[in-house]
Amino acid sequence: MAEENFFDRVYEVVRLIPAGRVTSYGAIAQFLGSKGSARIVGYAMGAAGKAFPPVPAHRVVNSQGLLTGKFHFDSFSQMEDMLASEGIMVEDSKVQNFKKVFWDPSIELTVD
DNA sequence: CGGTTGACTTTCA
DNA sequence: ATGAAAGCCAACC
Numbered sequence: 001m002a003e004e005n006f007f008d009r010v011y012e013v014v015r016l017i018p019a020g021r022v023t024s025y026g027a028i029a030q031f032l033g034s035k036g037s038a039r040i041v042g043y044a045m046g047a048a049g050k051a052f053p054p055v056p057a058h059r060v061v062n063s064q065g066l067l068t069g070k071f072h073f074d075s076f077s078q079m080e081d082m083l084a085s086e087g088i089m090v091e092d093s094k095v096q097n098f099k100k101v102f103w104d105p106s107i108e109l110t111v112d
Numbered sequence: 113c114g115g116t117t118g119a120c121t122t123t124c125a
Numbered sequence: 126a127t128g129a130a131a132g133c134c135a136a137c138c
Contacts (some may be wrong), residue, residue, distance in 0.1 A: 001131080006134090006135060007135095007136090024120085025119075025120050025121085026120065026121060030123090032135085034134065035133085036121085036133035036134050037133075037134050037135070038121055038134085039118055039119090039133070039134065039135085040133090040134055040136080041120075042118060042119085042120055043117080043119080043120095043134090043135070043136065043137095044117065044119095044135085044136090045119050046114095046118075047136090048119090050130045057119075061119090061121090061126085062119080062121080063121060064122085066121080067119090068119050069119030070119085070124045071119075091122060116136105116137085116138085117135105117136090117137080117138100118134105118135100118136095118137105120132105120133090121131105121132085122130105122131090122132080122133100123129105123131080123132095124130080124131095125126105125129085125130100
Protein backbone atom coordinates (compact mmCIF):
# COMPACT_ATOMS: atom_id res chain seq x y z
CA MET A 1 0.00 0.00 0.00
CA ALA A 2 1.17 3.49 -0.63
CA GLU A 3 0.21 6.86 0.73
CA GLU A 4 -1.99 7.91 -2.14
CA ASN A 5 -3.00 11.06 -0.36
CA PHE A 6 -4.41 12.96 -3.27
CA PHE A 7 -4.98 9.82 -5.28
CA ASP A 8 -7.14 8.26 -2.59
CA ARG A 9 -9.31 11.37 -2.57
CA VAL A 10 -9.85 11.04 -6.27
CA TYR A 11 -10.51 7.33 -6.02
CA GLU A 12 -13.15 7.79 -3.37
CA VAL A 13 -14.98 10.48 -5.28
CA VAL A 14 -14.88 8.52 -8.52
CA ARG A 15 -16.13 5.45 -6.71
CA LEU A 16 -19.01 7.56 -5.38
CA ILE A 17 -20.13 8.31 -8.90
CA PRO A 18 -23.53 6.61 -9.35
CA ALA A 19 -24.16 4.44 -12.37
CA GLY A 20 -25.56 6.29 -15.34
CA ARG A 21 -23.72 9.43 -14.33
CA VAL A 22 -20.39 10.96 -15.27
CA THR A 23 -18.19 13.74 -13.96
CA SER A 24 -15.27 15.80 -15.11
CA TYR A 25 -11.72 15.96 -13.81
CA GLY A 26 -12.13 19.63 -12.97
CA ALA A 27 -15.27 18.90 -10.95
CA ILE A 28 -13.42 16.36 -8.84
CA ALA A 29 -10.42 18.63 -8.54
CA GLN A 30 -12.59 21.50 -7.42
CA PHE A 31 -14.34 19.24 -4.93
CA LEU A 32 -10.97 18.34 -3.51
CA GLY A 33 -10.40 22.03 -2.99
CA SER A 34 -8.21 22.91 -5.92
CA LYS A 35 -9.60 23.32 -9.40
CA GLY A 36 -6.06 23.62 -10.71
CA SER A 37 -5.44 20.02 -9.77
CA ALA A 38 -7.61 18.84 -12.64
CA ARG A 39 -4.49 17.39 -14.22
CA ILE A 40 -3.61 15.71 -10.98
CA VAL A 41 -6.96 13.96 -11.09
CA GLY A 42 -6.12 12.63 -14.52
CA TYR A 43 -2.68 11.70 -13.27
CA ALA A 44 -4.26 9.88 -10.36
CA MET A 45 -6.54 8.08 -12.74
CA GLY A 46 -3.44 6.75 -14.41
CA ALA A 47 -2.72 5.00 -11.15
CA ALA A 48 -6.38 4.05 -10.79
CA GLY A 49 -5.70 1.13 -13.09
CA LYS A 50 -3.57 -0.38 -10.36
CA ALA A 51 -5.68 0.97 -7.53
CA PHE A 52 -7.93 -1.22 -5.45
CA PRO A 53 -10.80 -1.37 -5.22
CA PRO A 54 -10.81 -0.40 -8.90
CA VAL A 55 -12.40 2.92 -9.66
CA PRO A 56 -14.98 3.50 -12.41
CA ALA A 57 -12.58 5.62 -14.40
CA HIS A 58 -14.86 5.22 -17.37
CA ARG A 59 -17.30 7.53 -15.60
CA VAL A 60 -14.74 10.30 -15.56
CA VAL A 61 -14.48 12.45 -18.65
CA ASN A 62 -13.14 15.88 -19.47
CA SER A 63 -15.12 19.13 -19.34
CA GLN A 64 -16.34 18.50 -22.86
CA GLY A 65 -17.73 15.08 -21.97
CA LEU A 66 -15.10 13.60 -24.23
CA LEU A 67 -13.66 10.22 -23.32
CA THR A 68 -10.07 11.40 -23.33
CA GLY A 69 -8.90 8.52 -21.21
CA LYS A 70 -10.28 5.75 -23.36
CA PHE A 71 -6.82 5.23 -24.84
CA HIS A 72 -5.66 4.08 -21.43
CA PHE A 73 -8.17 1.28 -21.34
CA ASP A 74 -7.58 -2.20 -22.69
CA SER A 75 -9.71 -1.29 -25.66
CA PHE A 76 -10.90 2.02 -26.99
CA SER A 77 -14.49 0.75 -27.09
CA GLN A 78 -14.14 -0.52 -23.52
CA MET A 79 -14.91 2.84 -21.96
CA GLU A 80 -17.74 3.58 -24.33
CA ASP A 81 -19.22 0.16 -23.86
CA MET A 82 -19.22 0.43 -20.08
CA LEU A 83 -20.80 3.85 -20.20
CA ALA A 84 -23.41 2.50 -22.58
CA SER A 85 -24.05 -0.32 -20.12
CA GLU A 86 -24.65 2.30 -17.46
CA GLY A 87 -27.29 3.87 -19.65
CA ILE A 88 -25.10 6.74 -20.77
CA MET A 89 -25.39 7.60 -24.41
CA VAL A 90 -21.96 7.81 -25.97
CA GLU A 91 -21.33 8.86 -29.53
CA ASP A 92 -17.98 9.31 -31.21
CA SER A 93 -16.16 8.98 -27.88
CA LYS A 94 -18.31 11.76 -26.48
CA VAL A 95 -20.97 11.63 -23.78
CA GLN A 96 -24.37 12.65 -25.05
CA ASN A 97 -26.68 14.56 -22.73
CA PHE A 98 -23.55 15.40 -20.84
CA LYS A 99 -25.40 18.02 -18.82
CA LYS A 100 -28.04 15.44 -17.90
CA VAL A 101 -25.65 12.70 -16.87
CA PHE A 102 -23.19 15.12 -15.32
CA TRP A 103 -22.58 14.33 -11.66
CA ASP A 104 -21.00 17.09 -9.64
CA PRO A 105 -19.47 15.83 -6.34
CA SER A 106 -19.32 19.36 -4.97
CA ILE A 107 -23.12 19.40 -5.27
CA GLU A 108 -24.27 15.80 -4.88
CA LEU A 109 -22.00 15.19 -1.91
CA THR A 110 -22.81 18.56 -0.41
CA VAL A 111 -26.42 18.00 0.52
CA ASP A 112 -26.56 20.28 3.53
C1' DC B 113 15.92 19.67 -4.24
C1' DG B 114 14.92 20.50 -9.22
C1' DG B 115 13.09 19.42 -13.75
C1' DT B 116 9.70 16.74 -16.41
C1' DT B 117 5.28 14.72 -17.07
C1' DG B 118 0.23 14.31 -17.16
C1' DA B 119 -6.81 10.48 -18.68
C1' DC B 120 -7.19 18.90 -17.67
C1' DT B 121 -9.16 23.71 -17.99
C1' DT B 122 -9.39 28.23 -19.54
C1' DT B 123 -8.34 32.03 -22.50
C1' DC B 124 -6.53 34.43 -26.56
C1' DA B 125 -6.21 34.74 -31.67
C1' DA C 126 -16.63 28.09 -33.87
C1' DT C 127 -11.90 26.11 -34.33
C1' DG C 128 -6.96 25.98 -33.01
C1' DA C 129 -2.99 26.92 -30.30
C1' DA C 130 -0.79 28.46 -25.99
C1' DA C 131 -0.51 29.26 -21.05
C1' DG C 132 -1.64 27.95 -16.29
C1' DC C 133 -2.26 24.95 -12.72
C1' DC C 134 -0.87 21.29 -8.97
C1' DA C 135 0.96 16.82 -7.46
C1' DA C 136 3.77 12.80 -8.37
C1' DC C 137 7.86 10.69 -10.41
C1' DC C 138 13.01 10.34 -11.67
